[in-house]
Amino acid sequence: MTLQYPNGCHPYNRSRPTCSPPSGYPDPEEGIDWMNATPLHIGIVACSAEGAALCYRTLCAEGAQRMGPHAHPEISLHTHSLADYVACLDARDLDGVAALMLSSADKLARAGADFLICPDNTIHQALDRVVADSPRPWLHIAQEVAAVAAARGYRRIGILGTHWLVDSDVYPADLAARGLDYARPPQDDRLLLGRIIMDELVYGVIKPASVAQLQGIVERLKDDGCDAVVLGCTELPLVLNDGNCALPTLDSTRLLARAALDRALAPAFDVARGGTAP
Template identity: 25%
Template structure:
């Protein structure tokens, strides 16, 4: 089994989901008492958020590079960034650390391609929705991503990710607003919805919508499992 390194704490809630899903997945494939051989470097989310608010991606890059180096020294053969937004600097990190970074958007694009979809809705932080790092991976597979047009909706998603979901807080009011936003994207032609933040699966479940739901936490975890067993 190959060793993977998880960059976590962004947030701790979804990092726990990654650890659980990866270990369960390894056990399902190998049985017995086989589980994932992995390392975790968990950040203080407040430091990351402060950098992002100041658009200081260089500081975030240096923090994550330190974590990646720690994991590489510990024997990690690939890195898993346990957050969608951090993939904005994934290519830069991969070049600096000289280890493969299992890209969440690439793995998601492959899953959407398997279902033959050409237009999907993308929900996530404003960074994930508005920057190109995630959408470019979809475009490479011939997939168009649409995002909410309402600034109020984008602000709501962004704020609740940090102030609620990232703390493990889930309310019915927030869930209903997320579903309304997703259903509006479906009305605009989305054939599927990407949960493009690793905390959004807390409020949107596959059974909540009438189109396929792409849980990036689960998809990314499965890609990590495939790498470990490759």
């Protein structure tokens, strides 16, 4: 995984209260006593409710799978109103988007977060305007997705998301850096994607007719030579998955959450292997 560090910034390790393991506590990974370990504190810079909730649930559920019943790293979340982000995006004001993200970053740093993630693909357009002034480093969602796509052997990736995301360079650069080709849906499909996402999915509304339309977009990307699609909107996993699509899916929300877990648990692995915590 690739952490984007601001000038001179690095994660900090903090002590946490310990507790007794619950009944039935599984064997920890690599012999690590997770109840007495100190994972890093994850900060979530949220944008939409559905995407942020899915990311948070993934961190908690998969944290428990790795650390034991009910266990997960410390997590803090902050979000400005989605309306504030949409207003900036409609005005093509990426500086405004960056200011909102940096405001969340500052609040999360004060809450103790060691590093930051943003479970929203669209506003990653502004991340390069945030990193230099950020009090904490970031994981980049497109970098994590591109790494997994390459590891799975995919060659041509279809990009699904809001029209702001699909029209942007958020994914093309990181896919190209891994030697991967990509395809964007045609304009009519981009508008359809945007309408379903912004008018339905961000409110948690799921309509069978809309799901069928999204599946049709994936079919057309397959016809265009794609061998996988990135669910480049954090609400799309609510309705699309490997089981109902013509192509394998790259769930950006869950892939980012898993990368964050890897990063948060890395200090304990380092100590268990004879190193020192950061």
